[in-house]
Amino acid sequence: MTDQITAAFYRGDKTFEVMQIAPEAPAAGEVQIEVAYCGICGTDLHAYLGHMDQRIGFSRILGHEMSGRIAALGDGVDGWAIGDRVVVRPLDPGEDNPAIQRGHSHISHNLKFLGLDSQGAMQQLWNVPAFTLHRVPENVSLRDAALIEPLAVACHDVRLSGLKPGEDVLVIGGGPIGMLVAMVAKAAGGKVTISEINENRLALASKLGFDTMNPTKTDPVAEIMQKTGDKGADVIFEVSGVQPAVDLMTEVGATRARIVMVAIHAQKPQIDLFRFFWRELQLIGARVYEPEDYEKAIASIAAGEIDADAMITDIRPLAEINEAFDELGRNPTAMKSLLKISEQAL
Ligand SMILES: [Zn+2]
Structure with a gap:
């Protein structure tokens, strides 16, 4: 095994320390992955900004949006070989509880998210439980x-929405997740409009072939009603986390529209429950993903349904992690930034 690997530790105050450390061998039931790339998630950005210090502490290695190859196998791992190309579904359901018993281990009450509640992928060798692996074609x-x-987040959201081909879809929020939700919804046959206030993101959304609207510049309700022959949107994804989006989602919903709550609302928003009653709207919570969503995501990328080139706007070596986070927080044209973790990454 390599004697030293590079790893980036979050130290608080918008700072990572990039260090050489000695890798640990994978425990029983684990595999060791040589990480190739790791994306920076919105959650990682929150952590970097200091919003999660209590949860993650000051010696955390972040990172869960990764790809790599298996470098070593712990005892008792079957079905995987050194060199296999993999991604990790970064959820460890932990001890038994009612959510697991009912088949919802992805939102287990004791869920441990790898890369937040334990060390993540912004290091060259990462040990993870073998049950988290999916194969990359x-x-x-x-x-x-x-x-x-x-x-896979987007695939989960669209699956839970029950979207049918030909339905009118509104995605509120055109950041990385909103854009991926829009792509998956379109591939599933939805007629997708993206509502977003950042003009750079609107330009990208139009370039990708989506209808767009800026709710600060037009009357978004009138626009959706006009587009849908006064019916309203059949499926609405709330991906922005702000009060005006919560107002919009109830105002533009068609009769029995399904509203999928993807965003994390830190504050309790005001919700027009009368509209839920009046139009028989349905609200669906959607959090992370299940194994079938990973398989669907992998199949969509393999089939070329997702424009990865449009999504990946920056790639830097792990050594430049501080610059990458700083840039992502400030650059209004950024979508997804990747860190190249291993030099030999393909
Ligand atoms: Zn993520």
Whole structure:
């Protein structure tokens, strides 16, 4: 085994320390992955900004949107071989509880999120439980494979929405997750409009072939009603986390529209419950993903349904992690930034 590897530790105050450390061998039931690429998630950005210090502490290695190759196998691991190209579904359900018993281990009450509650992928060798692995097909590059985790979020959201071909879809919020939700919804046959206030993101959304609107510049309700022949949107994804979006989602919903709550609302928003009653709207919570969403995400990338080149706007070596986070926080044209973790990454 390599004697020293590079790892980036979050130290608080918008700072990572990039260090050489001695790697640990994988424990029983674990595999060791040589990480190729790791994307920076919105959650990682929150952590960097100091919003999660209590949860993650000051010696945390972040990172869960990764791709890599298996470098070593712990005892008792079957079905995997050294060199296999993989991504990790970064959820450890932990001890038994009612959510697991009912088949919802992805939102287990004791869920441990790898890369937040334990060390993550912003290091060259990462040990993870073998049950978290998914195989990456040969025709998907390890660079593009770093998008599988956020894409699996989008696949979960669209699956839970029950979207049917031909339905009118509104995605509120055109950041990385919103854009991926829009791509998955379009591939599923939805007629997608993206609502977003950042003009750079609107320009990208139009370039990708989506209808767009800026709710600060037009009357978004009138626009959706006009587009849908006064019916309203059949499926609405709330991906922005702000009060005006919560107002919009109830105002533009068609009769029995499904509203999928993807965003994390830190504050309790005001919700027009009368509209839920009046139009028989349905609200669906959607958090992370299940194994089938990962498989769907992998198949969508392999089938070329997702424009990875449009999504990946920056790639830097792990040594430049501080610059990468700083830039991502400030650059309004950024979508997804990747860190190249291993020099020999393909
Ligand atoms: Zn993520």
